[in-house]
Structure formats: C-alpha cells, structure tokens
Amino acid sequence: MTTSKQISRESLNALQARLQGAIIAPGDPGYDSARMAWNLSVQQFPAAVIMAADTADVAEAVRFARQAGLKVGVQATGHNVIRPADGSLLINTSQMAGVSVDAAARTARIEAGAQWGAVLAKTQAAGLAPLLGSSPGVGAVAYTLGGGLGWLARKYGLAADTARSFEVVTADGRTLHVSQNENADLFWGLRGGGGGFALVTAMEIDLFPVTTIFGGNLVYPAALAGEVLRRYREWIGSLPLEFTTSVALMNLPPLPMVPEFLRGKSVIMVRGCHCGAPEEGQALLQPWLDWQAPVANLFHPMPFSDVAQVSNDPHDPVPGHTTGAWLRDLSDSVLDTLVEYGVSNNGSSPLVSTEVRHVAGAMASGDRNAAAFPGRDQSFLLGAVGMAPTPELHARVVAFSNTFKRALQPHISGLYVNFVEGQEAREAAADSYPPETLQRLAALKAQYDPDHLLDYSYQFITGHDVA
Template sequence: MENIRIELHRLQSKIKGKILLPEDKDFDSARATWDVATDHRPALIVLAANAKDVIETIKFAGEVGQKVTVISTGHGPTRPASGGIMLRLSGMDAVRIDKEARTAYVEAGAKWSKVLEMAAVYGLAPLMGSSSDVGAVGYTLGGGLGWLARKYGLSLDNVNYFDIVTSDAELKRAERDSCDDLFWALSGAGSAFGVVVSMEIRLVPENIVYAGNLVYGHEDAKMLLDKYIEWTEELPDEMSSAMVLANFPDLPIVPEPLRGKSVAMVRGCFAGNIEDGERIVNKLREWREPILDMWSKIPFSMADTISNDPKEPIPVSVTNVTIDELNEKAKAALLKMTYRDEGYSPILFTEIYHMGGSIASSDRSESVFAVRDAKYVVKIMGLVLGDGSRDFFSAAVTGLKDELKDELNSEVYPNFLEGLEKFNHPGRLYPVDTLEKLGRIKVRFDPDNMFENGLEIGPVQ
C-alpha cells in the first residue's frame, strides 16, 4: 500500500489536476455520470486539467498495468468501470472561435452550450445534437446526428482534426486531409483508441431557424405516422425532422401540458428561408389541427427548446434500430411497443429520425460511421428505476426486434446505444470488413487494450 501511495504522489507531482481515492470526500461525485443507472467503481480518479495531465496519467497507467476509463462530460453511455483509473476530462473545457475560418477549437470537457454561445456571436453554429448540455467531443466521436444534419452532414463530417493521446502516452494529431487511418477510426469509433483531448470543427452560417413541435394526442398517432412518412418524401435537405411517440411521466421536469400524457409529435428544424419552412409545416397543420403548436422562428442558440431534453441526471436506458421502409408491419410494431393496450408502458420515447440529405451524400471513405444509407434511425428510450423496469424495457425492445427481424438493418447508431449492448456487440455498429480494419488499427495504437471500456474492438494482426 505504501508503494502505491508513493507512486500516486509521484504522479500528482507531475500533473496540474487532482487525484481522488475512494476515501476522499469528492470521490463519489466525481465518479457519477449523467445516467445514474451506471455505477462506476474505479480504484482512483484523475481530474485532468490539460493535455499534459492526460499524457502523464496514461504513462502512469502503462507503468503500473492499469486500465483507463475515460469520462469527458459524463453524458455518453458507457460500460461501468470496475477498478482501474477513471480519467475525467470535464476540467478541460476551453473553446476558441476563429470567425474568419469559421472553425472552433474544442477541448474534450467542453459542452456544446459553450461552443453554441461563442459561435452565435458571429452568426455561426456548431452541428450539435438535441441538447447543448452534452459534451461536444464525445458526441462527435459517435457520429453526431443533429438538427442541421440533412443540410450539413453529421458533426464528425465537419471535423478538421482530433488531438489524441494513445496508449504509448504520445500526443498525436489525426487530420482529415492526411488520409489518416487513425482519423478514419476516430470518426465513429473514437473511444477505443485513446483519449481525444481536443478537436477542430467547422462551423456553419446559421443564426435564425424555423423549428419546434406539433403535438397530437396518441389516438392520432397511426394516422400521423402515415402522414409523416408521406411528408418526408418531399422534404428539402434544409429540413431535419423526427416523429416522436411519447409517454410523458407525471414528473415536475415535464411541462404541465404534457405531464402524464401519451402523445405523438412531429419535431424538427428548417435551416432556410423562414417562409418556406412555415409553408412546409403548414402541410401538417392543414391535415389536422394539433393540440399544441410549438413551431416558430427562433435563434439556433435556442435549439435546446426543440427536444427539451432533461439536463438533470435521470436513470434511463437507450437503444436504437435502423430501417429503410416503415411498412404497415413496422408501423404497427412501433405503435404497439410504445402504447401498450393496457397497463404501464416501459417506453418513454420512440423517436423516428428522418435521415438522408447530406448525411447520405458525405464521403464514406473519411469515417467509420456505418448507417449513412438508412432512411430512418429509431431511438427508443425508457425510464429505469431498478432492475425490474430495465428488464421490462429490454423485453419490450427485444420483442420489437424479433417481430421486425426481416425489416431492420444490420447496423445501428453508436450514440443511441448504451452499456453492454454497445460494447459487446460491435458487429451491430460496423460491417465485418470495417471491424477487421479497426482491429488492425487497434493493434497499432492500443495493443494491450488499455481503453477496454471504449468500444469492444478486438485487435487483428
């Protein structure tokens, strides 16, 4: 024990950040993440202050033979750490905007809210997702499907470079323009190869958008789903949208008009002429008057209001499927899973994201992201207050997958998967040839699997 403390003292003398042990008062708060259902139990935590801290921590981990679990902001669903070192990057949150180049330098602990606020000053916007409370780097490494995606592509499609510390404790820059295998691997499978400490992204010239929700009662869900599919067939790339089948819990975090209710919604963001966006949404309004109409002209800096994702930690379970045709069988299965005929539903939201546009047209050789050609990504989320409710949710999702096994695509979207489902089944994320290439890159940059709580990428010689 004394030798361990001497080694830790040596590490502390080399870093600006702080080392926490289980007996320290801040240890429990430092190991907690946004998904309170994930219980991390590391042997120690390093609160990194800069890239040098990350380098020294990785060097130390290699010397003492410890695995490393990387937590950027704590929002990404990850396999629970059991022993080893937890490396927290939330203290590394610098953001710098280059208004002339329309780029942003973003450290690993920065949330989209900081990038959004700083970019908005210049009439620019990042390609963030449904919540600005999420870490920008972690979100981007998994793909980055957001409200501007059909017009501009995924977040990872707009990265210029990643700075990463690999298991040899070396800081490397992986650049898009260099045809770099490491850049390719990080763009969709980043957590398996090291610690991404920063990135440079391109910003887009979006300031004012037309965005929001049309809310209908769940009794209209079947007809709305039919109408939504028809509506998306004619959408320009400026419109990114989703249809949501929802069971809102009776909790204070839910807005009063929706609290405790089952509804169907069409939400989205039109990044173009406001009058054109209004005309497009009017096609749904004319079909049937919604019980709530929340579409309006807003600054993109208010994009959080589209989904109104909770910012406070909650226990949730998340998964997804991808599908190219929402035929009658698929529509019926989604409705049945979400709105049970009787009793409590384990599903909070079934959110059907319309893909296409620049998502599908981006250069596939530049990233590992595997679901560009899917027409729809269906995100399924449940509230899990214990093992029983998690099992209930899992059974509902398994039933859907079994029923639609001939309709669903093989690959799914990494950012909408969690825990063991994500880490133990990389074959659901990437085709076989992609997995083999990732395995060869794994051998080069993390041969001893130091980052085992990243994606489960097996080394291939």
C-alpha cells in the same frame, strides 16, 4: 463495493505531484460524485478518478496506468458509458472544456470535456453553428467520434465529417496531431469508429452560417398515432434538405419538469428544424395544420441557440436506458410495431420516448473513404429511451426494449453506435460496421493500443470477452 485493483496512496501522491488536476480515490470526499455518470443507472467503481486539467495530465495519467497495471477509462459527461470503469483509472475530462472560435475560418477548437451547449453559445456569438445533436449537455467530442446527427443533419450532414483534426494521447502516452495529412489512418477511424483507439484531448471542426431556424413540435393525442405516422411517412417525401424532422411517441411522466398540459399523457409529436427562410418552414408545415388542429403547435422562428427546445431532452442527470437502430423502411408493419411498443396503455410501455428521425440527406454525399462511419445510406434512425430509477425498472426497460427490437428485426439495417449504450454497445457495436471496416478498425487498435490499455470501447475493439 471495493475496486478490483487498489493503488497505494504513495503512488497516487507521487502522481498528484505531477498533475494540475485532482486525483480522487476511493475513500476520498467526492469519490462518489466523481465516479457518477450523467446516466444515473450506471454504477462504476474506478481505482481512482483523475480530473484532468490539460493534455499533459491526460498523458501523465495514461503512462501511470500503464506502469501500475491499470486499464484506462475516459468520461466527459457519462451520457453513454459503454464499459463502466470498474477497477480502472478513469480520466474525467469535464474540466478540459475550452472552446475557441475562428470566425473568419469558420472553425472551432473544442477540448475533450466541452459540452455542445458551450460550443453553441460561443459559435452563435460569431453567427455560426456546429452540427450538435438534440441535447446541449452531450459531450461534443464523443458525439462526433460516433458520427453525430442533429437538427441540421439533412442539410449539412454528419458531425464526424466536420472534424478537421484531432489532438490525441495514445496508449503509450504520446501526443499526436491527427488529420487527413497526419496519422491519416487514425483520422479515418476516429470519424465514426468511436474513441477506443486513442484518447482525444481536443478537436477542430467546421462551422456553418446558421443563426435562425423555424423549429418545434406539433403535439397530437396518442390515439392518432397510427394515422400521424402514416401522414409523416408521406410528408417527409416532399421536404427539402433544409427541413430535418422526426416523429416521437412520448409517454410523459407526471413530473414538474414536464409542461402541465403534457404531464402524465401519451402523445405523438411531429418535430422539426427548418434552417431556410422561416416562412418556407411555416408553409411546409401547413398540411398538418390543414389536416387537424394539434393539441399544441410549438413551432416558431427561433435563434439557433435555442435549438434544444425542439427535443427538450433532460439536462440534469437521469437514470435511463437508451437503445436504437437504423430502420430500412417505414412500412405499415414498422409503424404498427412503433405504436404497439411506443404508446403506453395503462403502463404497458416503460418507454418515455420512441422517436424516428429522418436523416437522409447530406451525409450520403460525404467521402466514403474518408471516415469509418458506416451509415451514409441510412434514412431512418430509431431511438428509444426509458427511465429506470431502480435496478428492477432498468431490467424491465432493457427486456422491453429487446423485445421491441426483436419485433422490428426484419426492418433493422444496423446499429448507430451513438444510440446504443452499456452491454448492447459493447456486444453489438460490431453490427454497425461492414466486415472490411471492422477489420480496419481492429487493425487500428492493434497498431495504436496493442495491449488494450484503453478499455472503454466496444468489445470488438477492446478485445474483451467478458460482458
């Protein structure tokens, strides 16, 4: 496949002379790995990839794209490619991965390409924790721009609420500091509205004093799924905010990366992370153990630095499709639909994981006027993931996920932008926001990027009319 726009080698050479990082263009060795995303199902063919080394590189690349008539894409890891960067100048931030911690102020400054795992390591060394999500391989910045709900969500809330400031490069190549006091409109939009208004080069976030958790999974056979889901619904009603939990229907592939006792099996897992005293977490889990011995009880006290063990998300790149939604209730009808679509009987479901996270808690008390994030009153977050190693399987997972979500439609109360990707994210992200927030976000785009140069976001922001 060729790019829709070719840039001359001379102009790229001239740009290279102004950059610290490398430019990788079609035909160069390394182009095929530079254009890849963590999600291997994504195929994108940028006009060139800029491996940005610093903010000056990002600003230079944005100005170059404007002059060359190219759109701009940006990628830290490629966990959530909203619009493939076909024919665009793709700014890859993975080398801008600096993290510094101010232990006294309980803050961290995080560059655009840093992954949560690196942030976690640095902050835990200072006895502090960021509000990372389930996977340490996810980019900290884009996660935060979408809201950001992880294993401390009920107690400490949204990652977006922890952002104190952003450093950005705007579509006209300026660098701006963005906070409650400077460019406050942009600060509001970047906290939950995604990154389509300006390219974030770094952010400063608040940290929390969490070093030990009681976390893990109880594994039950999928045959008990209906009963486990009903017990889960009851159980969470009595849990304190220290306990963030989820319930996940898993159809585990017969692969070496899966523990042997789970390989090729369908199971239901009750997951959780309790950030209070471990013995309190243990006592709160006891009703499950009194009810029925699980196939495995993987809960134990652990350093927060090991929190990735709770979800055990894949670290290495995989081909997949993710979808999700806020669920307004866990009625019997919802639970039956989860079992119908989430448990695979002889290959009936191509989903690997169908998880409902219980997220009600601290995010509800965040300042509603301070951030564009629209989901503060939501309680239940559905995420469904299927593996898709071929285009045919990808199409099957997408079609199945769409049917699943149609079956749940009466109970869906909106989308969480971090849990939708690709075409669904482009076309349906507007369903995430109330009309007045949509209007305000569109006005921000018009103010900061009237020519729609930054082309990597949702359709209502980029103004695209093509899927």
